[in-house]
Amino acid sequence: MDNDKLSAKKTITVIDTFGFLFRSFYALPPLKSKDGFPTGLLTGFMNFISNIGKDFQTDYIVFALDSKGDTFRNAIYDQYKSHRPDVPEDLLKQLPVAISWIEEMGFKTAIKSGFEADDLIASIAHDARQKDLEVRIVSHDKDLYQLIDDDTVYLFDPIKKIIINEEKCYEKYGVHPNQFTDYQSLLGDSADNVPGVKGVGAKTAEALIKEFGTLENIYENIESVSKPRWKTLLLENKEMAFISKELVTLKKDCHCIDFLDQFELPKENPILKIQDTLAKYDLTKIVERVHQNGLNYKTQMPKAKEIIKYDYTLLDTKEKLEKVINSIPKNSIVAFDTETTSLDTKIAKIVGFSFCFNENSAYYIPIAHSYLGAPEQVSIEDAKSAINKLNNFKLIVQNFKYDFDIIKFNFDIELNLFADTIILAWLLDSSSKVGLDALAKNYFDHTMIAFKDVVKKGDDFSTVDISNACNYAAEDALMTYKIYFKLLEEFKKQNCEHLLKIANDYEFKFIDVLINMQNNGVKIDTQILKNLKIQNQEYIQELTKKIHELAGTKFNINSPKQLGVILFENLGLTASKKGKTGYSTNEVVLNKLVDSHEIIPVILDYREAYKLQSTYIEPLLELASNDSENKIYTSFLQTGTATGRLSSKNPNLQNIPVKSSAGREIRKAFIARDGYKLVGIDYSQIELRLLAHFSKDKALVDAFNSDLDIHSQTAVKIFGEEKASQKRNIAKTINFGLLYGMGSKKLADTLKITPKEAKVYIDSYFEAFTNVKEYMKSIEDFALENGYVETLIKRRRIFDFNAANTMQRIGYLREAVNTKFQGSAADLIKLSMIKIFEKYKNNEDLKMILQIHDELIFEVKNEKQDEITNDLKKIMENIFTLEIPLKVSVAVGNSWGDLK
Structure with a gap:
């Protein structure tokens, strides 16, 4: 199967929950349980849940809910929804039951005070589009028609089981989705008491929109309205028309889905999670059906819920605090956690801390709660004394890197780490969620108190009532403690206790490296970024003008829908990929069309320039400008990838484009301090060297041991001596591509040759390097047999082949090979x-400032440059003994851009 087929766009399904439940109530007969409780709505809801995977496939799902009370629309128009009829009592009884089941089954909800579910749906759809997701909205509500974008967003009617796209919208109302708010502004909506233009009906509204396009355009051209009566109605109701447009226009900025994994389909069978509850309502048939046939997507049996007994104690005086700390037995394991005013350790102030040293009790120490009427709390001095005492025990922390910085900057104490549960959980399974909430849910089926339920939006933890803070913070410490011992059990159960040694020998030490590197920061030349911002903006404007000229019309280049129409209808290009709801214009599609029309490369240039401006240039400039030393401080994530590579955030420095000139210009803004140079050292062809080491292929091993150019040697083997020099780049593509599961189709696309030629190249490669194919196959076989793959130092990555479908299985095998290298x-x-840090951590002549995949960047004192650089080179080339020598390349310059 082609690798390309594995990269289909992922889908998020957003449920218009109340709309669906109301419709279920009226669609089904008035069913009742044996004791007379109405169950029609509940039956319809559970039928819907059981058909997920049958009626539609989805990667993510979220249930949007209306909040209680008025919304911002009531401030615009106080009669909004004021005439709605009373809801039937049987419906009211069932609604809260259905809502409570959603989260009990493991699904995620979205709700926000002051907004309607439709606004949340619109915001989620907007955010999902930015994340390149396909959006399915489960609803038939016409208020949501304005969101339809055939390329990415459509409605799904769960009763009729049909997709509602742009064609269906136009067929029913005679207007396009992007005109729907204007259409509704004229027509109004009696159900929601939206006034519209009094006297204007559906046909009139349709005719006006078809002629003028928008509400604004109608009033700008009011003299051109042909029928006098229409003109009179429009003029008399102008204010209400524009108020109506405000009322019907959905907000797109009140909800985001940054943590996508929270919205994945529940792994445990959602219906069986509430089977006891369903039995109380006599909904046993659906449970029997699920037990017999399972669900339409793969799930696991629910875990038995463990009831956690706990005792959370507030220690709000010096005396109480000292008494408890003095009672902790010597050599105890103590879980520790901090509560602060911010996630940014550069500005966060400590509010309190919690600790736990047994399975049933945890303690919270308030320090700086500052709300009106806040009681006396433990002083900074007494808190510092207590933390110094706790530091003598074996501290267990979830995400130690954060708490270390907090304690260091607030108390000038360096915490000692015994174990970090986030690292242990990641070592156990690097592909699963390792946050405290996820671990508590996974191992104990325990739902942690949510931060949003404790801290009001816009506030920080210092405003939280101390008793509520105690429950929240002490729970964190207790669960960290329990999870640590649970993880130890899991390492033993899964026969991988060697991973505990890896944690102690490498991973826990590596946390210190990252703390140091993050706090060093990297200096930015803000003037370079200011100039680049202006230049790039001008470049974007030039590209925009050129694209519009080539298209023969102006349009929104950032709209996939509009771009699709331009490319595949106006310009007549061949649409290589069309989804259920329209044309795809993603990068894969455009790259295949790059030679079809001169507009395509210009669009690709535009997209890159636009991304550079919004993702890198502007955010980096703002961060650097706000720092007194013009430094930026990225946060490196040790557990951010399944393979073990570092990732970074706030800002992400791992993905600045290498090949573009603008990307290189951005790197020039990263500079050394006065008196220092930047030194970049990266491993040369590290993954190919690892291939030689693992496969022991003689031709590869001999080439590296003889210090030959591996790409030239590959070219000689495949194409012969005469053509080798001109074919070196093709050989390079093959060398690296095969490490990442590149098949003949992908190679053909990359090299712009036929799949048949590509297959000949790949076959020739495997004939030349006889052990490689067999070794690659052995990685796959090992993964299939054992369910995991191991790296050089025996870290594991787990793959759940048992629960995988065919496409996932192919993907897992490719990822197994990728992870190995x-x-x-x-x-x-x-x-x-680790070795460099341990040697130089107290040496001001060298600072480690960045790690970008296989490259390390240091700031080195000018006078010590040669001496230190040679030492760094020696350390990196001798860090591990392989079958072939490790080699690094070294570059020196005043900026990161100079290092390439």
Whole structure:
């Protein structure tokens, strides 16, 4: 199967929950349980849940809910929804039951005070589009028609089981989705008491929109309205028309889905999670059906719920605090956690801390709660004394890197780490969620108190009532403690206790490296970014003008819908990929069309320039300008990838484009301090060297041991001596492509040759390097047999082949090969970083400031440049003994841009 087929756009399904439940109530007969409780709505709801995977496939799902009370629309028009009839009592009885089941089954809800579910749906759809997701909205409500975009967003009617796209919208109302708010502004909506233009009906509204397009355009051209009566009605109701447009226009900025994994389909069978509850309502048939046939998507049996007994105690005086700390037995394991005013450790102030040293009790120490009427709390001095005492025990922390910085900057104490549960959980399964909430849910089926339920939006933890803060913070410490011991059980159960040694020998030490690197920061030349911002904006404007000229019309280049029409209808290009709801214009599609029309490369240039401006240039400039030293401080994530590579955030420095000139210009803004140079050292062809090491292929091993150019040697083997020099780049593509599961189709697309030619190249490669194919196959076989793959230092990545469909299985095998090499390369650079840090951590002549995949960037004192650089090179080349030598390349310059 082609690798390309595995990269289909992912889908999020958003449920218009109340709309669906209301419709279920009226669609089904008035069913009742044996004791007379109405169950029609509940039956319809559970039938819907049981058909997920049958009626539609989805990767993510979220149930949007209306909040209680008025919304912002009532402030615009106080009669909004004022004439709605009373809801039937049987419906009112069932609604809260259905809502409570949603989260009990493991699904995610979205709700926000002051907004309607439709606004949340619109915001989620907007955010999902930015994340390149397909959006299915489960609803038939016409208020949501304005969101339809045939390329990415459509409605799904769960009763009729049909898709409502642009064609259906136009067929029913005679207007396009992007005209729907204007149409509703004229027509009004009696159900919601939206006034519209009194006297204007559906046909009139349709005719006006068809002629003038928008409400604004109608009034700008009011003299051109042909029928006098229409003109009179429009003029008399102008204010109400524009108020109506405000009322019907959905908000797109009140909800986001940044943590997508929270919205994945529940892994445990959602219906069986509430089977006891369903039995109380006599909904046993659906449970029997699920037990017999399962669900339409793969699930696991629910875990038995463990009831956690706990005792959370507030220690709000010095005396109480000292008494408890003095009672902790010597050598105890103590879980520790902090509560602060911000996630940014550079500005966060400590509000309190919690700790736990047994399975049933945890304690919270308030320090700086500052709300009106807040009681006396433990002083900073007494808190510092207590933390110094706790530091003598074996501290267990979830995400130690954060708490270390908080305690260091607030108390000037360096916490000692015994174990970090986030690292242990990641070592156990690097592909699963490792946040505290997820671990508590996974191992104990325990739902943690949510931050949003404790801290009001816009506030921080210092405003939280101390008793509520105690429950929230002490729970964090207790669960950290319990999870640590649960993880130890899991390492033993899964026969991988060697991972505990890896944690102690490498991963926990690596946290210190990252803390140091983050706090060093990197200096930015803000003037370079200011100039680049202006230049890039001008470049974007030039590209916009050129695209419009080539298209023969102006349009929104950032709209996939409009771009699709331009390319595949106006310009007549061949649409290589069309989804259920329209044309795809993603990068894969455009790259295939790059030679079809001169507009395509210009669009690709535009997209890159636009992304550079919004993702890198402007955010980096703002961060650097707000720092007194013009430094930026990224946050490196040790557990951010399944392979073991570092990722970074706030800002993400791993993905600044390497090949574009603008990307290189951005790198020039990263500079050394006065008196220092930047030194970049990266492993040369590290993954190919690892291939030689693991496969022991003689031709590869001999080439590296003889220090030959591996790409030239590959070209000689495949194409012969005469053509080798001109074919070196093709050989390079093959060398790296095969490491990541590149098949003949993908290679053909990359090299712009036929799949048949590509297959000949790949066959020739495997004939030349006889052990490679067999070794690649052995990685796959090992993964299939054992359910995991191991890196150089024996880190594991787990794959659940048993629950995988055919496409996932193929993807897992490709990822297994990828992890073997990319993960092992990550091991090597991690080992080097630890050794360099331990040697130079107190030396002001060298600072480690960045790690970008296989490259390390240091700031080195000018006078010590040669001496230190040679030492760094020596450490990195001798960090691990392989079958072939490790080599690094070194570059020196005043900026990151100079290092390439």
